[in-house]
Amino acid sequence: MPDSLRFKDRTEAGTQLGEALREREVDVDMVLAIPRGGLPLGRAVADVLDVPLDIVVASKIGAPGNPELAIGAVASDGSVWRNDEAFRGTGANEEYFEQEREREAENARQKANRYRGERSEPDLTGKTVVVVDDGVATGSTARACLQMLRETDAERIVLVVPVGPPDTVHKLQELADEVICLKTPSSFMGVGQFYERFDQVSDEEAMEYLAGEQ
Numbered sequence: 001m002p003d004s005l006r007f008k009d010r011t012e013a014g015t016q017l018g019e020a021l022r023e024r025e026v027d028v029d030m031v032l033a034i035p036r037g038g039l040p041l042g043r044a045v046a047d048v049l050d051v052p053l054d055i056v057v058a059s060k061i062g063a064p065g066n067p068e069l070a071i072g073a074v075a076s077d078g079s080v081w082r083n084d085e086a087f088r089g090t091g092a093n094e095e096y097f098e099q100e101r102e103r104e105a106e107n108a109r110q111k112a113n114r115y116r117g118e119r120s121e122p123d124l125t126g127k128t129v130v131v132v133d134d135g136v137a138t139g140s141t142a143r144a145c146l147q148m149l150r151e152t153d154a155e156r157i158v159l160v161v162p163v164g165p166p167d168t169v170h171k172l173q174e175l176a177d178e179v180i181c182l183k184t185p186s187s188f189m190g191v192g193q194f195y196e197r198f199d200q201v202s203d204e205e206a207m208e209y210l211a212g213e214q
Contacts, residue, residue, distance in 0.1 A: 034055070052122070134161070134198075166184045
């Protein structure tokens, strides 16, 4: 793959996203990163724009016997998105989906509480919020997060990601007021292929980015 299609790491990708927002003169009030992989980028975006960083959390709903295959995702407030095509192809039924939805919603709530600690959820009333992740493939977690934010009083919701397949990016535009994606390659196998360094981000590292300690 040409180097022009790859980011050095998540921080470089986040810096480029922040600069893209500044060039577009998006008047951002707050950055919300999707943990864990979105937090290094979110910290870079927030630093470029000099705005606060917080989180928006969703958890994937895996297929029966294949947890890596997302048939949907649920946010920490219970907002859910289901991939009906994947759902039909896995043998999952409504009872299974509802059980997993409840379980993963609780996981998302616990993660949000663990990351925030004593801090309360941010008040998004009248604000322009930017949602950041390290890339989208199916976009399942991003969809659940955007649906959750649609239920708030945020004035404008902008999704920014470094890379994603064109069809996913197009569909995400239905849920956000604006989507900025730096690269939309037609040959897309996975987010990690567009990074030179794409290590797993631990909870501890992610919380350090949120606290501004990285």
